[in-house]
Amino acid sequence: METLLSIKELGVVYHTERSKVYAVNGLSLEIAKGESLGLVGETGAGKTTTALAALNLLPKSAERSGDILYEGKSVFHMRERELLKLRGGEIAMIFQNPLTALNPVFTVGEQIEMVLRAHGGGKNRQIRERAGELLETVGIPRYRLKDYPGQFSGGMRQRVGIAAALASSPKLLIADEPTTALDVTIQAQILELMKELQLRSNMSLLMITHNLGIISELCQHVAVMYAGTIIEYGEVAKVFKNPLHPYTIGLLGALPKLDGPRSRLTAIPGRIADPQNLPPGCPFHPRCERCQEECQSKTPGLAAIEEKHFVSCHLYTKEVRP
Amino acid sequence: MSQTRPMLEARHLKRYFQISKKDVLQAVDDVSFEIYEGETLGLVGESGCGKSTVGNVVMRLLPPTAGKLFYRGKDVFSLNEREGKELRTRMQIIFQDPYSSLNPRKTVFSILSEAYRIHGITDKKEIQRRVHGVCEMVEIPQNLLDHYPHELDGGMRQVVGIARALSLSADFIVCDEPVSSLDVSVQARIVNLLTDIQKQKRLSYLFISHDLSVVRHISNRIAVMYLGRIVETAEADVIFKNTMHPYSIALLSAVPQIVLDERVHRILLKGDVSSPVNPPPGCRFAPRCWMAEERCFAESPPLVEVEPGHQAACFYASAARKRSAQAKKRSL
Numbered sequence: 001m002e003t004l005l006s007i008k009e010l011g012v013v014y015h016t017e018r019s020k021v022y023a024v025n026g027l028s029l030e031i032a033k034g035e036s037l038g039l040v041g042e043t044g045a046g047k048t049t050t051a052l053a054a055l056n057l058l059p060k061s062a063e064r065s066g067d068i069l070y071e072g073k074s075v076f077h078m079r080e081r082e083l084l085k086l087r088g089g090e091i092a093m094i095f096q097n098p099l100t101a102l103n104p105v106f107t108v109g110e111q112i113e114m115v116l117r118a119h120g121g122g123k124n125r126q127i128r129e130r131a132g133e134l135l136e137t138v139g140i141p142r143y144r145l146k147d148y149p150g151q152f153s154g155g156m157r158q159r160v161g162i163a164a165a166l167a168s169s170p171k172l173l174i175a176d177e178p179t180t181a182l183d184v185t186i187q188a189q190i191l192e193l194m195k196e197l198q199l200r201s202n203m204s205l206l207m208i209t210h211n212l213g214i215i216s217e218l219c220q221h222v223a224v225m226y227a228g229t230i231i232e233y234g235e236v237a238k239v240f241k242n243p244l245h246p247y248t249i250g251l252l253g254a255l256p257k258l259d260g261p262r263s264r265l266t267a268i269p270g271r272i273a274d275p276q277n278l279p280p281g282c283p284f285h286p287r288c289e290r291c292q293e294e295c296q297s298k299t300p301g302l303a304a305i306e307e308k309h310f311v312s313c314h315l316y317t318k319e320v321r322p
Numbered sequence: 323m324s325q326t327r328p329m330l331e332a333r334h335l336k337r338y339f340q341i342s343k344k345d346v347l348q349a350v351d352d353v354s355f356e357i358y359e360g361e362t363l364g365l366v367g368e369s370g371c372g373k374s375t376v377g378n379v380v381m382r383l384l385p386p387t388a389g390k391l392f393y394r395g396k397d398v399f400s401l402n403e404r405e406g407k408e409l410r411t412r413m414q415i416i417f418q419d420p421y422s423s424l425n426p427r428k429t430v431f432s433i434l435s436e437a438y439r440i441h442g443i444t445d446k447k448e449i450q451r452r453v454h455g456v457c458e459m460v461e462i463p464q465n466l467l468d469h470y471p472h473e474l475d476g477g478m479r480q481v482v483g484i485a486r487a488l489s490l491s492a493d494f495i496v497c498d499e500p501v502s503s504l505d506v507s508v509q510a511r512i513v514n515l516l517t518d519i520q521k522q523k524r525l526s527y528l529f530i531s532h533d534l535s536v537v538r539h540i541s542n543r544i545a546v547m548y549l550g551r552i553v554e555t556a557e558a559d560v561i562f563k564n565t566m567h568p569y570s571i572a573l574l575s576a577v578p579q580i581v582l583d584e585r586v587h588r589i590l591l592k593g594d595v596s597s598p599v600n601p602p603p604g605c606r607f608a609p610r611c612w613m614a615e616e617r618c619f620a621e622s623p624p625l626v627e628v629e630p631g632h633q634a635a636c637f638y639a640s641a642a643r644k645r646s647a648q649a650k651k652r653s654l
């Protein structure tokens with residue numbers, strides 16, 4: 001499959017007054033056309049920073065290394081005009097909190113039309129017509145174009161956010177925790193909608209979430225992030241059925257299940273690696289029960305263990321080459 | 323006292339909020355339940371269903387509009403001030419947000435010792451001994467006692483919240499979404515801690531949460547709430563295997579799960595939760611229910627026993643179960 005977005009050895013360091021925050025550390029990832037990829041990790045893993053980097057939206061003070069190629073072109077070296085086309089045009093984004101992502105003083109119709117004008121344009125009547133169509137695509141009646149975001153419920157607002165994101169017919173949709181603020185029954189509606197839209201339009205999807213269940217239902221591939229790097233990557237079925245990295249195993253064991261026996265949860269000891277003070281070697285080693293000497297000094301690289309299943313852990317690289 | 327007597331008994335609790343001259347928000351409308359010693363009752367529902375209001379009413383943080391509450395046979399709502407204060411040592415609460423529920427100006431030690439001072443223990447040595455005892459139980463390292471809440475991570479703050487609830491001789495604790503703001507790996511640790519101390523001290527929990535898998539994990543019995551009412555209640559395993567109320571069926575099917583082999587069969591509910599302000603007569607779930615018939619809009623179904631220990635508030639509870647198996651996936 002053809003690659004749409006390719007992240008190469010991305011590094012992002014935020015500088016604060018007192019210290020440096022190593023948010024992303026040598027992350028590489030590819031998204032093919034039409035693919036849906038899940039990016040999963042806990043708070044502070046660097047998921048959102050990665051997404052913002054893909055749109056070249058990091059604050060100026062952030063120090064970047066590596067590169068991100070969109071259709072072979074470096075996002076970091078694009079000119080302002082190209083970036084305007086990229087953001088919200090080629091790559092659209094939906095955010096976690098649909099209330100703050102929408103402007104409260106414009107009607108939702110005006111906001112969807114803004115996107116249409118910025119990317120494509122056309123006659124006013126056509127634009128209005130298209131905005132109505134988009135709203136209907138996400139399951140909201142057309143007459144509500146005249147309403148303000150405050151007049152919608154949380155789930156409806158997120159639908160509006162999706163409609164606005166789809167307005168430019170993007171090739172890649174980045175969804176940053178789009179359902180975290182919503183109730184489960186509403187979340188189910190939104191996920192179903194996203195699944196449908198993605199299938200219909202052959203758009204690529206980068207789904208950022210901490211919820212492994214969402215990934216399992218929506219994505220083909222999954223990348224597990226820890227301390228700004230990918231520690232495991234592969235087909236969803238392979239990774240969830242046969243997790244390799246001790247962190248992935250820990251995450252799956254920490255989740256209470258909806259069926260089967262209720263066994264004690266396995267908690268991962270310690271706390272999430274501090275991005276201001278990353279441990280040497282494997283960033284997970286202070287919490288890892290299978291930590292060896294090598295792990296404390298040498299950073300493992302992402303290695304293929306089976307077809308379409310990669311892990312970054314010394315335990316496996318050793319087994320592969322005896 | 324015999325085991326057959328519940329530790330906590332709520333009878334027809336109501337809590338209405340008068341939000342304007344003619345509008346009444348019925349946050350909790352006729353909720354009854356009982357909790358036995360050493361037992362966890364999980365109260366589950368979506369935002370706005372009234373589950374936290376139930377917790378607050380039980381804790382007397384909000385006065386009830388109507389209804390009665392008994393703790394070990396004592397009528398909780400008719401106690402005088404002294405008895406009320408006394409009862410606080412037995413009933414405690416853990417809040418959702420460990421960031422806003424701990425005083426940022428106080429050290430961990432001072433937060434944990436506050437309860438002793440309020441309840442008349444003044445001897446410094448004794449306070450210190452007790453604080454250290456509680457810390458040992460929940461594994462708060464001694465060196466954290468001089469720290470302020472902002473110096474701790476979310477998980478540790480929640481542990482402090484738990485320690486505070488345990489600092490007196492509480493045997494009943496309301497846990498109001500205690501793990502909702504935590505990451506999965508931290509959440510597991512807190513859930514394990516709660517179950518461990520429950521076993522150790524024979525605590526009873528009213529565990530309020532929107533997360534079905536966490537509630538299933540920790541609860542003996544579960545009550546599902548919708549718009550101020552309990553719509554179904556049963557043993558945890560029963561309610562998940564033999565779900566009766568259409569809302570519970572939809573709620574369960576909505577949870578995204580790691581499913582590798584089969585496709586998930588999902589019932590998608592239409593629209594949003596209706597408003598709890600001046601609700602119309604009839605079943606409150608009827609406007610979103612795929613099984614609703616005329617009767618459901620006119621008459622409110624009572625919570626009745628459909629099998630031993632399993633109650634549901636639906637005219638078609640047993641039919642819902644059968645139909646849910648065949649129900650076609652509804653699209654938006």
